[in-house]
Amino acid sequence: MDRTHSPINSILEQAAYIARRKKETAGTLEPTESYKRGQTKELIDFAKSNNLWISLSELNVEFLSKGGENEVYTGNKDNIVIKLNNFEYAGDDLENFFIRINAHNKLFGNVPYQMIGFAYNSQQEFCAVLIQPYILAEREATEDEIATYMKALGFEMDYYDEYHNSEYEVFDVVPNNVLYGIDGDLYFIDTQIRTRS
Incomplete structure (x- = not known):
């Protein structure tokens, strides 16, 4: 699960760039509802071409809870929380998700998010896989x-x-x-x- 040495320097930054680029390419030609669909397709292609798919069945994790946008697991030996975020609160533009994660890390750096890849959650929704320190x-x-x-x-x-x-x-x-x-x-x-x- 350690993606520190991934060929992708920063998955979060690269994915944010892809989401922003897709929106800029669409410009005003597409209704905003289609931004998210196009951005999702681009991110799925990015995940496939860079081997960024994560299978929870291969990880030693335990389910903790589910909220509006996250399925939350704990990595027992790593002292981390793993969140599968389905982009629900991003609205019609996935760039909102990346803005939020970057702002969180800037404001609340004692419990930062790190994006380690992509997965499908238990509802088969496309998700960003985020980790955070497990807080005692x-x-x-x-x-x-x-x-x-x-x-x-x-x-x-x-x-x-x-x-x-x-x-x-x-x-x-x-x-x-x-x-x-x-x-x-x-x-x-x-x-x-x-x-x-």
């Missing part, structure tokens, strides 16, 4: 702890689970998406982020 948590963070942390990062609160600064909007920042680690740090493991228009 004492508990979920409280709303007050989250608000204090976000304020320290320069964000203003719009609603109890939504924040913004001049560049990003971060939402779905609820206690079950933010863990209070045994080291006393907060870990934002599953928020939604978009650029401000």
Whole structure:
């Protein structure tokens, strides 16, 4: 599963470039609903031609949970969480997914995502395969702890689970998406982020 020495320097950056390029090529000739379909096809071709398919049956993983966009597994020996993300929250443009992952890594670098390839989930949906460190948590963070942390990062609160600064909007920042680690740090493991228009 270690793709550090993959011929692809950064799968995330390459995939983001493919999604952006496909959208730019389509331009205004195609309705936005077709962006995602074309981007998905390009990413499937990218995965095939670069041997980036991951089979969960070949990995020593255990199912943890399923949410709106992720099936989550743990790699027992690697202290990681594996997320199969079906791009559900990207809307009609997969570039939104890559923007979100890059923004997450910039804002919450203590629990970064790394993209290691592609797979089909249990519903046979095309997914990005992401890994994150497995966080040893004492508990979920409280709303007050989250608000204090976000304020320290320069964000203003719009609603109890939504924040913004001049560049990003971060939402779905609820206690079950933010863990209070045994080291006393907060870990934002599953928020939604978009650029401000």
